[in-house]
């Protein structure tokens with residue numbers, strides 16, 4: 001303490017302690033900011049969204065150009081406040097300031113979600129059809145979430161009550177589309193996804209699509225539901241509670257939750273329409289992705305300590321019996337990559353309804369009688 005010779009002896013230890021605390025605080029803060037920056041580097045900082053098309057038809061083209069330029073000059077700017085006075089809405093920040101992180105999902109919480117009121121969600125700004133866009137900034141991502149569905153009412157309720165607030169915290173411009181299969185035939189997950197894609201594009205142009213099982217819930221809102229870069233569809237659900245206790249799934253696992261740019265999904269001709277019953281459609285989508293030389297991305301996969309941000313919890317249900325015919329369809333399916341899919345999609349739309357929390361499309365689908373495909377029902 002040579003530099004403070006006049007201090008009384010009793011004060012000196014106090015000074016040492018406070019200096020130590022100061023150093024510790026500084027070190028801790030430094031680590032925290034490094035950590036949250038690391039959190040941000042996957043996908044939120046994806047530069048390719050600048051090349052993606054318009055995300056909001058209500059903004060005039062000339063205005064969009066000027067806003068885009070402004071943001072690309074200063075990509076890590078502080079969260080912006082909308083400039084209400086001019087008619088131009090600023091792009092939302094790269095990392096949403098509304099994220100809360102880990103949501104602490106539990107059985108009790110999902111049970112409580114089932115009883116939550118729809119009014120509260122509508123007040124948050126959800127428009128009929130489960131359509132939302134942030135009020136105070138222009139989202140960088142216009143996403144259609146497509147959910148294949150039949151007879152899982154409880155799951156759907158929990159899914160909607162949980163996902164809407166989470167997607168809003170990510171400041172996305174999004175819609176939730178539930179495609180329900182009528183009861184006449186075996187469930188066909190792939191075909192329902194194709195229908196969701198088709199029906200969404202008939203309504204509006206979406207930059208990208210997230211194909212989402214109704215029973216999977218992301219446990220942290222740091223799991224990006226943003227648009228994947230073109231050429232890089234994203235496997236989102238590769239760390240799941242009931243899959244080996246969150247051990248990352250095999251590289252070729254492509255079920256659960258997957259995200260595609262609209263262009264990539266079109267390029268691979270969507271899912272096959274030929275898988276009736278459980279299994280196979282996701283494996284064949286993976287083959288299609290590989291066939292077109294697209295790269296499957298997994299969020300934070302190169303950063304093992306951050307994989308916890310992309311964990312999923314499953315809502316429980318009776319395990320479906322796998323369809324034994326799927327292996328044959330999978331084996332000989334590659335000859336039909338170009339025909340079987342979006343290009344030969346046929347379905348009967350029984351109803352289309354904009355419900356308060358989702359767009360509800362009910363369809364009747366049947367195996368094509370004029371095409372020779374293995375009998376897999």
Ligand code: UDP
Nearest residue numbers: 148149150151152187189212213214215320
């Ligand atoms: N699904 C549905 N009703 C069914 C079968 C499947 O709604 O009778 C949908 C639902 O979105 C579900 C997804 O298809 O999450 C995948 O099916 P399932 O959960 O049976 O497959 P898992 O991946 O659990 O084996």
Ligand code: MN
Nearest residue numbers: 213215314317
């Ligand atoms: Mn399931």
